[in-house]
Amino acid sequence: MQERQKNRKLYFEELSTTSKKFYIPYISKFKKIEEGMNILEIGCGDGGNLLPFAELGCSTTGVDISAGRIKDAILFFAEKQIKGNFIASDIFKLKSLEHNFDLIICHDVIEHIEDKATFLFNLPKYTKPGGLIFMSFPAWQMPFGGHQQICKSKTISHVPFIHLLPAFMYKSILKMSGENEDCIKELLSIKKTRTPIELFEKLVHKNFITIADRQLFFINPHYEIKFGLTPRKLSAIIAGIPYLRNFFTTSCFYILI
Incomplete structure (x- = not known):
């Protein structure tokens, strides 16, 4: 087991760094991240992805089914003296949060969900008009797609x-x-519950969600902080070959509307 899997504070800090350096710049190409925006992360874990958004003055809400992860998120945010709202629950039981968010983040979540169609169908209910969804996940066939x-x-x-x-x-x-x-x-x-690229995109289109952008990575941006590797996008030629691309894609970034 890698050290970051045991040291949750280390993992929190690593995710925070990756979110600040890569996720926010990518999302900002499609929606400027501004103070006062409402941000929701589904499957937030310890909350590391949300920290940079909170530091920019956004109102952040993290939902995770694991009470232990939510406990850690509350602790880590308190240590940083940053405000964040964290809830231990199934997101789709929280009707009070519907239509509240400018941006929804789903990082490394969809590959854990069995009923992906229902998950994707319900997701847009939580965005405001004009809201975006940032989705990322490892292609199933990539070297460590099984976690x-x-x-x-x-x-x-x-x-x-x-x-x-x-x-x-x-x-x-x-x-x-x-x-x-x-x-x-x-x-x-x-x-x-594996998630190949082709399955994900088929379900997205089936649920009338538009893919505004897709970026496939040969070297996951998160590997920079984890392993010191420089992020690399997957070549356009390989990215255009269905099924084969899954073996070379360590992370998939999507902007959904």
Whole structure:
């Protein structure tokens, strides 16, 4: 297991840096981030993505189904003496938040959701007229699209493409490597709810959501702070080849309207 998976404060700081350096500039091409804007992050985890928005004077709300992650988010924001609203809940049970937000952020969330069609159908209900949705996720077939980096085994956590094995083989290897049942259950769940680019875009169009922009990355911008690697966009030639592009896309950025 990588250190950032155990040290939540480190992970919070890393996400904050990436959000400030890459997410905000990308989103700003389509909507200027200004003081007083209402920002919602669904699946906010510890809240790192929202911190730079709050520092710019935005009103930030983070929703996550994990009460533990929300507890950490409240603590980390308090330590920074920055205001942020955090709620432990299923977002779609919070009717009071509908039509409230100028921007919705969904970072590395869609690949964990089984009923993606319903999730995407409900998402626009939470935006104001003219609001945008920023969606990012790893293509399923990319080297670590299975999130195997959460494994405690140093070997398994660094093995690319292992998540593409048949489920029974994948499960057996995880067990032999000493992973606990909770970890195995989570990894097999991600395998079940995987998100190739083609599936995501098909569901987006089916739900009458417009893709205003798409940017595929060969080297995920977040890898700069995690591994010291310079972000690189996927070549236009490979990006234009369905299915093949999934193996080379470590992160997908979308602006949805």
